[in-house]
Amino acid sequence: MTGIAVVEPAPESALSVEYCGEWYRLEPQRVFAIGRDADLDVDDNPFLHRRFLEISRQDGLWWLSNVGSRLAATVTDGGGRVQAWLAPGARLPIVFGRLNVIFTAGPTTYEFTVHSSEPPFAENSAVDSAEGITTIGTVSFTPSQKLLILALAEPMLLREGTGMSDIPTSVNAAKRLGWATTRFNRKLDNVCDKLDRVGVQGLRGGVRSYATNRRARLVEYALAARIATRFDLPLLDQPQEPE
Template sequence: MSSENKSDVQVEFAGEWFPVSSERPFVIGREGDLAIDENQYLHRHFLEIGLADRLWWLTNIGSRLSATVSSGEGTVQSWLAPGASMPLVFADYVVVFTAGPTTYEFNISITQPEFEITPSVRRPVGTETVMPLRLNDSQRLLVVALAEPMLRRDAVGASELPSNSAVAERLGWTMSKFNRRLDTLCDKLDQMGVQGMRAAPGKLATHRRARLVEYAISSRLVSKTDLTLLDNESLKAQD
């Protein structure tokens, strides 16, 4: 590892920092420079960070899983599908992805970024500018309940995605009420251009819920302060 690039890029996962070398790609997956987990649903080699053409790039080298990548402020977001690459031009990134029932989150920090986020930021190629989303009370409650395990963590890492039935029970809703509100929210996000909100033929509904949680966490749609909503019985009882 060259000394001048030793700390240019670092990855944080579960409170541990990993320096990225400019001399070879940094591999993230079930195995690699950052061995995330022994989860059988996680690719052996999933994501790769490397230096090319004077830019740092994040590449999805997996074949099935996608990752949600956003700037540290949650202003610019990209959905990184298998085979896709994106330049890392900002100072901080949050990367969220789901493998099987588990959702993972890690951070990327760059000491000498090419750009800074401004209020008038424009959309770089391959990314979407996160537009303000107005959630009604029941929609925010639904998102918080789905993202609760991630919001209750003290640091980035792994968390289990709750089942539909567990969330419905947590909120005191029937399954039909839960499904109706989930459908409405996902349709709303789909109309805004957020990818992955519609269940594709042959894909489990889990993928849509996972994408919703990834989007909510990485875009700062909900935060720890919203957890108090889960104790609001009158809010849960609203039709």
């Protein structure tokens, strides 16, 4: 194996990966693979590539590469201020002290975290305007649109730390909100259209994007961009204002 599972993160390691409470210390001279049959065995999920992502050290930097042929991953810094969509064949440098990686295979969404003890990039705090509005990647949503996102993201937000969870179907998410499925799907269209217009990839284009893929991609983006957080979950149980 190219990584060794340990109980606690190893401070002497330049790079460590955390998934479901287990830590893996990476060795600069070896490639660390993530997938269904890899150094980090994420899950026995037939929709997941045997080797989906790889982390390697090249040219003085650590790199995260997508070596799969179908799946993409959402990658964000620890503060949700920088976000990238890692498509098949793409790679990006690991320059932050903490990197969250979220991806979906079939009906299940996964998240693991990469920790760097010597990040080459120093993070700055997000800057708010005089009105208290954060100016980095801001997209506004109506209260009902926010509830829709929360209903889909709830299983991921309820779990502790990194790990996996299933994305609710439209029928189940609509029931959670007390909505008709037709209303839920109409609002899902509106949310996806809004994000698509500001350049969020993976929400439109083709029949498959209207099923699990679209809901999963929305959850990935919402978690990475901090649109939905655990602190928002009580909103799901509050009385809804009529529209």
